[in-house]
Amino acid sequence: MGKGSAGVTETGRFLACATKALYATQSGPMLIIAGHIHPKIHADGTSRKIRNGVGVASGRIVQFVISDNAVTFYEFASLFRDRLGCRDALFLDGSISSLYAPDLGRDDRLLSLGPII
Numbered sequence: 461m462g463k464g465s466a467g468v469t470e471t472g473r474f475l476a477c478a479t480k481a482l483y484a485t486q487s488g489p490m491l492i493i494a495g496h497i498h499p500k501i502h503a504d505g506t507s508r509k510i511r512n513g514v515g516v517a518s519g520r521i522v523q524f525v526i527s528d529n530a531v532t533f534y535e536f537a538s539l540f541r542d543r544l545g546c547r548d549a550l551f552l553d554g555s556i557s558s559l560y561a562p563d564l565g566r567d568d569r570l571l572s573l574g575p576i577i
Contacts, residue, residue: 466519466520466522467479467519467548468490468514468516468549469548470490470493471488487550488551490549491513491540491549491551492515492549493548494548495541496541497537497538497541504534505532507532507533509531510526511526511533511551511553512525512526512527512551512553512559513525513540513549513550513551514549514550514552515544515548515549515550516547516549517544517545523544525539526559527557
C-alpha cells in the first residue's frame with residue numbers, strides 16, 4: 461500500500477510488513493480475506509445482530525457498512541465480497557452499532573459508544 465491507497469489486513473500480516481499506516485484501527489474478526497469468507501464464518505450461523513464493518517475495493521475505495529436489520533456474519537461477509545467487490549473486509553462491531561449520517565437520514569442514538577470512526 462502506498463500514498464492514496466487503503467487496505468484491510470490481519471494483524472499479523474500488518475505487523476510483518478513495512479507499511480506505515482496514516483490511520484488504523486484494530487477489531488475483528490476479518491470477514492473477507494483475499495476474496496474468501498473467513499473460514500470460521502459459516503453459512504448456517506444463527507447469531508443475528510445489527511453489524512458494522514469496513515472493506516476495501518480496488519485498493520482505494522473504502523466501504524463502511526452498517527446493516528439496517530439484524531444479519532448473520534455470513535450474510536454480512538457475503539455483502540462485502542459479492543455486492544461491494546471487497547477482497548478484504550473487517551468486522552468492526554455488533555450489538556452497539558450505530559450511524560450518524562444526517563444526509564442519509566440516519567441518527568442512531570444508542571447507549572454510550574466506544575471508538576468512533
